[in-house]
Amino acid sequence: MTDTYTRLVSKGVGRDVAKKLGLPQPALLRRYQPGQPLVNGPLLVVGSSEGADAIAAALLAWDLDVRRHAVPQEKLGGIVLVLDDLEKPGDLEEPVLRAAPSLRDLAPNGRVVTVSRVPDGGTPAAAAARQGVDGLLRSLAKELRAGATGNGILLAAGVSATAPGALGALRFFLSARSAFVDGQFVRVGSSDGKLPDDVDTPLSGKVAVVTGAARGIGAAIARTLHRDGATVVAVDIPAAGDHLAEVANEVRGTALQLDISRDDAGARIIDHAVGRHGRLDIVVHNAGITRDKLLVNMDHSRWSSVIDVNIAAQLRINDALLASEHFRSSPRIVSVASTSGIAGNRGQTNYAASKGGVMGMVRATAPLLARHGGSINAVAPGFIETEMTARIPFATREIARRLNSLQQGGRPQDVAEAIAFLASDAAGGISGEVLRVCGQNMVGA
Numbered sequence: 001m002t003d004t005y006t007r008l009v010s011k012g013v014g015r016d017v018a019k020k021l022g023l024p025q026p027a028l029l030r031r032y033q034p035g036q037p038l039v040n041g042p043l044l045v046v047g048s049s050e051g052a053d054a055i056a057a058a059l060l061a062w063d064l065d066v067r068r069h070a071v072p073q074e075k076l077g078g079i080v081l082v083l084d085d086l087e088k089p090g091d092l093e094e095p096v097l098r099a100a101p102s103l104r105d106l107a108p109n110g111r112v113v114t115v116s117r118v119p120d121g122g123t124p125a126a127a128a129a130r131q132g133v134d135g136l137l138r139s140l141a142k143e144l145r146a147g148a149t150g151n152g153i154l155l156a157a158g159v160s161a162t163a164p165g166a167l168g169a170l171r172f173f174l175s176a177r178s179a180f181v182d183g184q185f186v187r188v189g190s191s192d193g194k195l196p197d198d199v200d201t202p203l204s205g206k207v208a209v210v211t212g213a214a215r216g217i218g219a220a221i222a223r224t225l226h227r228d229g230a231t232v233v234a235v236d237i238p239a240a241g242d243h244l245a246e247v248a249n250e251v252r253g254t255a256l257q258l259d260i261s262r263d264d265a266g267a268r269i270i271d272h273a274v275g276r277h278g279r280l281d282i283v284v285h286n287a288g289i290t291r292d293k294l295l296v297n298m299d300h301s302r303w304s305s306v307i308d309v310n311i312a313a314q315l316r317i318n319d320a321l322l323a324s325e326h327f328r329s330s331p332r333i334v335s336v337a338s339t340s341g342i343a344g345n346r347g348q349t350n351y352a353a354s355k356g357g358v359m360g361m362v363r364a365t366a367p368l369l370a371r372h373g374g375s376i377n378a379v380a381p382g383f384i385e386t387e388m389t390a391r392i393p394f395a396t397r398e399i400a401r402r403l404n405s406l407q408q409g410g411r412p413q414d415v416a417e418a419i420a421f422l423a424s425d426a427a428g429g430i431s432g433e434v435l436r437v438c439g440q441n442m443v444g445a
């Protein structure tokens with residue numbers, strides 16, 4: 001579902017005309033397919049810390065072509081900039097400017113990934129240097145072209161650069177799974193988690209529930225979790241029963257017709273998953289609705305229905321999951337938020353309150369799941385090409401989809417890939433986080 005403009009300007013005369021007129025030239029993004037190479041060329045690892053050596057060794061163990069020094073004019077699949085030993089702002093200069101010339105050699109859809117430490121704790125000078133990486137990476141991501149992205153990994157105190165969560169995030173950011181994730185950081189808070197035995201089926205043996213799975217992003221999540229090896233329970237309202245059955249059949253899973261705002265929704269989900277598949281490992285809260293209106297014209301029904309479906313239902317279901325003995329073995333919850341809940345959107349006070357709510361809920365639930373070795377995170381999509389966004393009037397839609405670093409809308413699969421990563425044990429050390437899948441919005445947050 002690449003938009004027509006992007007197809008037109010990606011080659012031949014269209015590309016030349018767009019270039020002459022200074023029009024946006026969105027790249028055709030490389031997206032994940034099982035078995036494809038992780039990156040499009042050698043990886044340059046820059047940094048002189050022990051962490052940099054350990055990361056280079058880990059990448060070599062993945063059979064990747066690793067360079068510790070740039071080879072002039074050699075095309076690179078990616079640059080890993082390891083900055084985990086910064087003590088003062090001046091420490092940034094040497095590694096950053098050493099990596100800089102190699103940006104010219106980045107192949108299309110190339111990757112830049114920084115690895116640094118969370119700013120909190122440490123001396124003011126160390127905090128300044130570490131926080132500096134934030135501004136540096138987000139600016140650098142805006143300078144990249146041809147589908148290349150820049151993202152960062154933040155290590156909490158005591159977490160090594162090769163902890164499972166750090167290597168899991170590194171693999172995700174380097175791979176085509178993160179095609180529409182740009183200018184973002186994930187924080188690895190602990191050394192929990194485990195890298196998969198088979199990188200193509202990281203969810204093998206897991207049972208995953210996906211709400212709102214009859215269409216759109218939810219259907220893409222169901223397909224992606226199935227592709228990654230999970231058994232999927234597809235949940236949606238009875239009125240969407242036919243489409244739900246189609247999706248469930250396609251992913252060889254089961255369908256559960258259920259309005260998630262019912263009081264007993266949590267119990268119904270657990271009973272179905274355990275009764276039909278013997279276990280429950282992953283719950284993806286994707287179902288969501290919009291009832292847009294300027295606040296000045298907002299009525300009670302529009303307000304309460306959005307809050308109820310988008311956040312209150314998730315809280316009720318989580319209570320049931322947390323109380324259940326069937327959700328105790330490294331359980332994972334991933335919720336779908338929205339960049340509206342971060343930057344705000346005119347006409348969406350109810351929706352943005354509900355999606356801001358999802359992010360607050362995820363942060364506060366993380367310690368409760370940690371007791372069972374579990375994790376909970378949110379994914380905040382930006383402009384995604386779905387039936388919902390296809391209904392936006394042409395001019396507004398065209399502006400909305402171009403206003404990010406990749407100059408195009410994302411696909412449902414892009415959201416699904418981020419969810420599949422956070423649902424995997426490789427992301428076990430990441431919890432209470434919000435990962436944006438927005439191509440790095442140019443305006444707003």
Ligand code: NAI
Pocket residue numbers: 211212213214215216217218235236237240258259260261286287288289309336337338339380381382383384385386387388389
């Ligand atoms: P959609 O409207 O195409 O699909 C939502 C699905 O949820 C539908 O199948 C619907 O029947 C189901 N659903 C609604 N209420 C339900 C309930 N009470 N119980 C069970 N199922 C229910 O929406 P889309 O675009 O696929 O969005 C999925 C999620 O992504 C939502 O949470 C949405 O807020 C979020 N999102 C979407 C963005 C986009 O650009 N499309 C951007 C940011 C967030």
